[in-house]
Amino acid sequence: GQNIDQPTEMTATEGAIVQINCTYQTSGFNGLFWYQQHAGEAPTFLSYNVLDGLEEKGRFSSFLSRSKGYSYLLLKELQMKDSASYLCAVRDGNYQLIWGAGTKLIIKP
Amino acid sequence: NAGVTQTPKFRVLKTGQSMTLLCAQDMNHEYMYWYRQDPGMGLRLIHYSVGEGTTAKGEVPDGYNVSRLNKREFSLRLESAAPSQTSVYFCASSYQGSSYEQYFGPGTRLTVT
Numbered sequence: 234g235q236n237i238d239q240p241t242e243m244t245a246t247e248g249a250i251v252q253i254n255c256t257y258q259t260s261g262f263n264g265l266f267w268y269q270q271h272a273g274e275a276p277t278f279l280s281y282n283v284l285d286g287l288e289e290k291g292r293f294s295s296f297l298s299r300s301k302g303y304s305y306l307l308l309k310e311l312q313m314k315d316s317a318s319y320l321c322a323v324r325d326g327n328y329q330l331i332w333g334a335g336t337k338l339i340i341k342p
Numbered sequence: 343n344a345g346v347t348q349t350p351k352f353r354v355l356k357t358g359q360s361m362t363l364l365c366a367q368d369m370n371h372e373y374m375y376w377y378r379q380d381p382g383m384g385l386r387l388i389h390y391s392v393g394e395g396t397t398a399k400g401e402v403p404d405g406y407n408v409s410r411l412n413k414r415e416f417s418l419r420l421e422s423a424a425p426s427q428t429s430v431y432f433c434a435s436s437y438q439g440s441s442y443e444q445y446f447g448p449g450t451r452l453t454v455t
Contacts, residue, residue, distance in 0.1 A: 237384065263440045275346075275432060275446035276385070283441065320384070324440050329400075332384030 235259045237333035239321050244339045245311055253306045253319050253336045261326015267295050267306045268320040270335065276320055279306070308338075316340045344368055346447035348433050354453045355423045363418040363450050365433030371445070372438045374416040375400075376408060378429040379449075385432065391416055392438070423454045 237257045245251040257265070264283040268276040282288055282297035282304060294307040306319055318335040325331055346367045355361055365374065376388040387400030391410040405427060407419045416435075420427060430451050434444040 241382075266443060275448050277446070278443035281441060281443065322385075328440050329387070330444070332386070334382055334384045 235325060235331050237321055237323060237331055239319075239333040239336045241334070242337045242339065244341060245308075247311055247313060247340055247342050249311050250307065250309050251311060251338065253308070253321075253338065255304045255306070255321035255333060257302050257304070257321070257323045257331075257333075259302075259323050259325040259331055262299060263324040263326065263328055265295075265297055265304050265324070266322045266330070267304075268322065270318045270320060272317070279319075311340050313340050313342070346433055346435055346445050348431075348447035348450055350450060351448065352451045354455065355420075356455055357424060359423050360419065360421050361423065361452075362420075363431055363433075363452075365416045365418070365435075365447055366414050367433075367435040367445070367447075368414065369435060369445065370413070371435035372413075373436045373444075374410065375434040375436075375444065376406070376416070376418045377432045377434065378402065378427075379432060380429050388418065388431075423452075425454045428452060428454045 267279040270276040280295040287296045292309045297304045318337045320335045321333040349364045375390040377385040386402045389408040391397045409417045430449050432449050433447040436442045436444045
């Protein structure tokens with residue numbers, strides 16, 4: 234079957250750096266997405282990786298290793314507003330998007 | 343530019359009642375999707391549409407029907423609601439192409455008693 238694993242919850246301190254990991258096993262691969270979802274709100278797009286390597290967007294970076302079935306989202310200079318769930322989603326060989334259950338990130342002052 | 347809108351925002355149904363959730367997007371997207379989100383689980387695709395007049399089943403289609411009314415609007419209907427359908431429902435849309443992200447509506451919180 235297809236599977237995406239992320240830690241359920243992580244805690245970090247304001248101003249620090251946090252890395253949220255995502256491992257996947259899917260039938261084929263056509264890209265990986267990261268979304269942010271604040272409590273009670275809709276998911277919003279953060280990043281997309283289809284080739285190996287690091288994609289940087291301001292305070293957020295996302296890394297992909299296709300051979301290892303692994304990605305991470307790196308958040309720098311954490312702010313209280315970064316408290317949210319972070320969802321990893323993989324587009325499989327049939328171009329269907331498979332979603333992880335999300336990682337709840339708690340930021341402490 | 344409202345993006346993706348959904349109605350209603352909240353609803354409580356009794357078992358066996360029916361309802362229709364409406365979704366509209368103003369971004370000229372070809373693809374539209376209906377998801378449900380339950381605690382501790384990833385978003386699960388119910389049905390989707392790759393263009394006007396077309397629909398297809400997703401991962402959890404049983405108990406739901408959809409209609410792509412036109413390019414902008416995509417409806418989800420529960421004919422006979424069950425407690426297992428208590429969930430948050432999200433509509434999303436995207437351009438055609440595997441690299442395009444999905445844009446989500448604000449969600450509908452449905453409780454079936």
